[in-house]
Amino acid sequence: MKIAVAVKDEKLSSPLEYHFGKAPYFAVIDDNDGSIEFIKNKYEEEPAAKGIMVAGFLSEKGVKKIYAGDFGVKVKPTMDVLGIEMNKIDIKNMNITEFIQRIIKT
Numbered sequence: 001m002k003i004a005v006a007v008k009d010e011k012l013s014s015p016l017e018y019h020f021g022k023a024p025y026f027a028v029i030d031d032n033d034g035s036i037e038f039i040k041n042k043y044e045e046e047p048a049a050k051g052i053m054v055a056g057f058l059s060e061k062g063v064k065k066i067y068a069g070d071f072g073v074k075v076k077p078t079m080d081v082l083g084i085e086m087n088k089i090d091i092k093n094m095n096i097t098e099f100i101q102r103i104i105k106t
Helices: 050-060 075-082 096-104
Strands: 002-007 025-030 036-040 063-068 085-088
Touching: 002 096, 025 050, 025 096, 050 063, 050 075, 075 085
Parallel strands: 002 063, 063 085
Antiparallel strands: 002 025, 025 036
């Protein structure tokens, strides 16, 4: 399964990003083979409904589960229709490597 997490940069040491729609990048982790792909959020600068657009974009990439510090209230119905599970996490002082160790490998 492909899992996305909102991140600030394209590095394994990158801190996680609190806001789902405003994240500059997403780390997409394939929990079958452990591969990680960084995807630029092309909707980061949109004035409205960016979370909905990002949800569709990540769905096209095969993502079925997304983690972020927070999601906008309008995105849940879209995630439900797309069959994507939303997960709010405490991102304080967590980078991608720590996220994988704490969340993915548990």
